[in-house]
Amino acid sequence: MLERLELEAFLTLAEELHFGRTAKRLHVTTGRISQTIRKLERRVGGPLFERSSRKVTLTTLGEHLRDDLRPAYDQIAAGLALAITTTRGVRVKGVVRVGFSGPWCGNLVVKAADLFRVRYPDSVVEIQEIQLVDPLGRMRAGEVDLQLTEFPIDEPDVVQGPLMFAEPRGLLVPADHPFAGKESVSVEDLADTTLVTIVSELVPCYWMDYYFPRTTPSGRPITQGPATRFWPEVLVHVSMGVGVSTVALRAKDFHSRPGLAFVALRDAPPIDYGFLWPRTGLSPVASAWLDIVHEIATPIR
Structure with a gap:
């Protein structure tokens, strides 16, 4: 059986392909991630990642292990979350429209949307790209409820939410x-x-x-x-x-x-990325969706 940190470290590193970002997401040191991955590689009997001074990539063995583990891990996480929301009597239903700028923002949005659809099957997530030449137009027109984009945004009708991640x-x-x-x-x-x-x-x-x-x-x-x-x-x-x-x-x-x-x-x-939403506030379904994003990508404090 895999230990929890082994599982989470492997799947997070397989997504980020960066030891520093993986450590930050899991609230441990980079050295702890390296040690955990080496231990896991000894258990499976082969390298899961190719490492160089410039980049980290999955080996073929690593790709197979990721593809085998990810669906089961997501299903367990979704089942646990659904049990919690059922116990609390929470039922979210509706449509949340989410915008993003940049493919790395889109990756996080899609990942959150996949988990949201499992956890809240009565709700719908609509995703759309936000063009840099009109960063706030769709939100102001009521076409998106919130969006993940580059900071800074300092506008009287827009809330700049917490910093989610930063890129060099x-x-x-x-x-x-x-x-x-x-x-x-x-x-x-x-x-x-x-x-x-x-x-x-x-x-x-x-x-x-x-x-x-x-x-x-x-x-x-x-x-x-x-x-x-x-x-x-x-x-x-x-x-x-x-x-x-x-x-x-x-x-x-x-x-x-x-x-x-x-x-x-x-x-x-660095370029900082975070969520924006109208000053008028978030709907319950949009708030539930944002909670899931915070769960899978802990904001930078």
């Missing part, structure tokens, strides 16, 4: 760019580039300044290049050598392709 910031550059071969670059180095940005009168100015700065910390100007309206346009401009763009470094797991390279911005603040 990086720079998306052409594959033949001088920065492409570096381990990391500084925010000051942006003064030597042309920054591909987005354009929209619907994006708050403070948000644009945070993600697409016009000057470096020392005051050097950053050349503003093409202003795009959709993320695929950014990828095209950068791959063609027109300029560079700031990104969450995790984007390399989803958008790597010929002509592009990702490099860390070592002294840039």
Whole structure:
């Protein structure tokens, strides 16, 4: 039989593919996660993960074990939660509409939705992507109840909820760019580039300044290049050598392709992600859904 920490450490690491994030989610040290995984690998008789200084990946054995364990684990967790809600006399019914920006946000939303549908079979979850050029439009139009997106958002009609997770910031550059071969670059180095940005009168100015700065910390100007309206346009401009763009470094797991390279911005603040909802409040079904998200991805304090 697997110990609880072995099971949770393995399944969480199989999802995150990062020892630090796994340790943070399980409220233990990174060393404890490493020790637990090594112990589990000795029990199964083979490596479950390939580790390098840059990334962690599942081995074939690890993939098989994940696929075997995940459905049973989710079913047990859902059954326990259903028993608790039944005992408390809680019955949630209705529709919750959830938005997300970025595929890594979408992954968390979908995972929470899968568990929500099991726990509250009388309810429906509708999921939709939020475009960066109109980050608050669907919420203000009543088309989504809450959304997982990039902070900061400081608007009088919107609640900025707890920070759910943070991602290191990086720079998306052409594959033949001088920065492409570096381990990391500084925010000051942006003064030597042309920054591909987005354009929209619907994006708050403070948000644009945070993600697409016009000057470096020392005051050097950053050349503003093409202003795009959709993320695929950014990828095209950068791959063609027109300029560079700031990104969450995790984007390399989803958008790597010929002509592009990702490099860390070592002294840039991380990109924070959390939930937003209307100042008027959350419906009972939306509150129940948010509780599940907090359960599977403990917010950063």
